[in-house]
Amino acid sequence: MDAIAGLNHWLDQIALRLEPGQRRELMRRLAQGLRIRHRDRIKQQRDPDGYRFIPRKRNQIGRIKRQGALFQNIGKQLKTEYSPDHAAVGFGGRTALVAKVHQDGENIKPNKYAKATQYSIRKLVGFSKDDENWIQSEIQNFLFRQY
Structure with missing residues (x-):
């Protein structure tokens, strides 16, 4: 979280120098x-x-119940939200519930008749060091184009 706090501080300093339309873009x-x-x-x-x-x-037989990769189509349901003051990426609706269960590794009942199941932690969204470097380079490219 220290890297994210540092990135937020850096972004705040840049935001003070941009107009609202530029910040929104x-x-x-x-x-x-x-x-x-x-x-x-x-x-x-x-x-x-x-x-x-x-x-x-x-x-119990040793087979995986569903064939194929996990979350094949969930990536298409990622939503973005942005304004001059913030940007957010995440899921909405029922997809958000499914993503939260896997993100946190919760213990839930898949339906009202099933017994509770412990889900493994599978981080769907989050920042990597590569993402932080990409954000910095995007901001630099944006600023060079503006000035």
Whole structure:
């Protein structure tokens, strides 16, 4: 969190020098770029640190209940939100609930008739060092184009 706090402080200093329209454009670019980076990483079955997702559990026979990769289409449902003061990337609706369960590794009942299941932690969204470097380079490129 120290790196994120430092990045926020750095962004605050830059934001003071930009007009609201310029800040909104910068936040839009950052949010959309991060959405694409998160979507691609989820499609590759990787967490922000670059590790592979923990695979699905097997049933009593030893087979995986659903074939294929986890979260095949969830990356398409990433949402962005931005204004002159902030940028956010995340999920909405039912997808947000599913993502939160996997992000935190919660113990929930998949439906009202099933027994509670412990889900493995699979970080879907988050910042890596590569993301922080990308953000810094995007801001620098934006500032060089503006001035």
